[in-house]
Amino acid sequence: MKHSDFHIGLEFLGLAGFRWRCTDVGTRTIVAIRLAHEDPNWYRGPPYVATEEVFDEHEMVDCHLTEEDAIRAAIKEADTSGHPGFPHDVVTQMMQARREESSAPYPNKGVLRFDRRAADGEILHLYAARRNGKRRIVRLYLPFPQTFDEMPEHDFIALPIATTDDVRARSKRHAIE
Secondary structure (H helix, E strand, O other): OOHHHOOOOOEEEOHHHOEEEEEEEOOOOEEEEEOOOOOHHHHOOOOOOOOEEEEOHHHHOOOEOOHHHHHHHHHHHHHHOOOOOOOHHHHHHHHHHHHHOOOOOOOOHHHHHOOEEOOOOOEEEEEEEEEEOOEEEEEEEEOOOOEEEEEEHHHHHHOOEOOHHHHHHHHHHHHHO
16 A cells, blocks of 8 residues: 555554554554454544554555455565565574574664665575674575575665565576576
8 A cells, every 4th residue: 555545544454464443644654553452442542542553654565455455465476576485494593593582682673674685686684683792793694595694783774775676686686596
């Protein structure tokens, strides 16, 4: 969906199929409450008893009015994205790394939201971090060569956010390699 599709009171599907109701429309964001309770008193407001959450422009595109729209979008994404996905053993290794950091979880959750594109076009997926003295080292998975790497957090966040065009370009290059 686009920002212009939203209005206060609109009900929609977000990621993972959860139902939401738009409670505010900002300049480049919307605010919504998740419809997870049977008791309508949760949804009286504002202010609301249910927690309002902000959706930015990246999250809005993953919202849909109907389940059919969501399914069609998922099929199109799978058919056109070029992303190779994450093999089971890789997901296991990434989750193990996150469990290891559970006593001191990575505090910069916003950095986890987006893959980055390296100067050579490689797509970098951050899945965990570790401390190295005063700085953090982020742990990365590179989905096309299916390898793991690390780099200083400040170098990672300086890289551009990977776009769907970046993933498609890397996929085309991968097909040639």
